[in-house]
Amino acid sequence: MLKIGSHVSFSGQGLLTAATEANSYGSSSFMIYTGAPQNTRRKPMDTMFLEEGNALMKEIGIDEIVVHAPYIINLGSYKENTYELAVTFLQEEIRRTQAAGVNNIVLHPGAYTDMDADYGIDRIAQGLNEVLGGTNETEVKIALETMAGKGTEMGRSFEEMARIIDKVKYNERLAICLDTCHVHDAGYDIVENLDGVLDEFHRLIGLDRLTVVHLNDSKNPRGAAKDRHTPLGTGWIGYEAIQKVVHHERLQGRPFILETPWIGKDAKTQRPMYEIEIALLRGNVEERFGSEFLSQVKELGAFFEGQNISGRSFVLDTWNLLKSDAKAKKADPREPMERLYDLVAGAGLLPDVSEEGINQRIVAWLAGQGK
Incomplete structure (x- = not known):
């Protein structure tokens, strides 16, 4: 069965809330943050209705979900307090991911800010070594997300990802999350040459490391380095190209996660298009x-x-x-x-x-x- 879903809320009754929302969209997978992505405040995982959520997931046929690490984590920072917070907080997020029974935590690799790309690669690899070495009691993989190249963020090319991976001692626990908007905005032609992009990914990184795919259309043309998502079919990538990604034989078995924006005339009543997007991609409209x-x-x-x-x-x-x-x-x-x-x-x-x-x-x- 095609594993496809969206980012859903982990607030309220935790995993039970998330599974209920995902089911309302017709999802067969979903992605959560274990707390607000903009801060470090977290409720204990034993209060997050894990047993009830897992029971509902089993009932509706969801057997794999994904956690996304908070945006405030920056392993590429030269500032010691920012870097140390990133290491310790990510270690705690990995343990929370393990407690939820999830195998992959998606992470934005980091940004080098006032330094340079070579520094960023070395610093991120250093941080990943510390994080993974300090959580060797878990089996959770860090899925580094491909990025659009906005500002000084790293992971904007497969070469950068490969260089980071090569410098990590514990890289058997490193994976990749491929984001369609990000790779498009980074310059990869997934519209006309998806096979070529996957060939390049496999040559530099290996498709066996690709464990999660984020599905987003883009508000900008290829190579814009902007990272602005839009609902499927309403951007420069287009529905047909996204459908080819989802059904490509080399990508099967992985969870496909929608992060498309909610839309509507009034910000207070905006709604996601997840339900129709999932039905379109699954072919059961x-x-x-x-x-x-x-x-x-x-x-x-x-x-x-x-x-x-x-x-x-x-x-x-x-x-x-x-x-x-x-x-x-x-x-x-x-x-x-x-x-x-x-x-x-x-x-x-x-x-x-x-x-x-x-x-x-x-x-x-x-x-x-x-x-």
């Missing part, structure tokens, strides 16, 4: 949403055709407009999904469907379901 849903997607397709709107070209033309035309950006900074939603709402189509529901149908149309 009608089973999940019903035949009327697909009929309404076709209705939207006919409407957009009448407006001379072609989904893929509309998406890319909109991003190009926002990127290149400062006046247009200032006057009308709406992204493709918002523009499409406004057209549908303005025409009075699907009046009994919620904003979330209309957005789900637009995502489905962009994925080719309305043809």
Whole structure:
């Protein structure tokens, strides 16, 4: 079975809350933070409903999930207090991951800030040696996440990842998390040359180290080094390319985790597109949403055709407009999904469907379901 899910909340009743939310999206895997990703405050794991959460996971058929390390960890820092916090806090996060029965904790490798890339590679490797050497009672692997190259962050190329791995004594416990938005923004052509990208990854690192895949479309063209996610099919990567990643024979058996942003006109009522994204990638949209849903997607397709709107070209033309035309950006900074939603709402189509529901149908149309 395809292991696919999203980032979900670990607050409230901990693992039980997370599994319940994941089930609502039709997930067969999911990713959690064991506490807020921006700080070090943590509740004891024995208060996180682990037994109840695992029981629900077994009931709904989820056998593998992922933990993501907090963003505040920076093993690449030259500042001793920042570095020491990163080492000790990551060790504790690994023990919490082990307590939750999870095998992989995803980690942003770190940033070299005021130093240089060679320093960053050496410093991160030093930190990983300390972290792994101090947690040898666990079997948890650190899955270093491929990064977009924003600022001074490391892991922006497969070569950098390989250099870090080669310097780590305990590298049998190092893995890789491949993020589609990040590798695209770092310059890898996963749209036209996915096989070539995987070949290069295997040559430099080895596909056996690839244990987690993050699924995100990108708001920016390839090589932009920006790291800005967007729902599947609404960015420069496109739904077709993401689908090829998920179903590629060399990537099977790994958890695929959506980190696409929540959307909506009002920030207070924004909703994720996880449920429709998962159903599209799994190929069970009608089973999940019903035949009327697909009929309404076709209705939207006919409407957009009448407006001379072609989904893929509309998406890319909109991003190009926002990127290149400062006046247009200032006057009308709406992204493709918002523009499409406004057209549908303005025409009075699907009046009994919620904003979330209309957005789900637009995502489905962009994925080719309305043809």
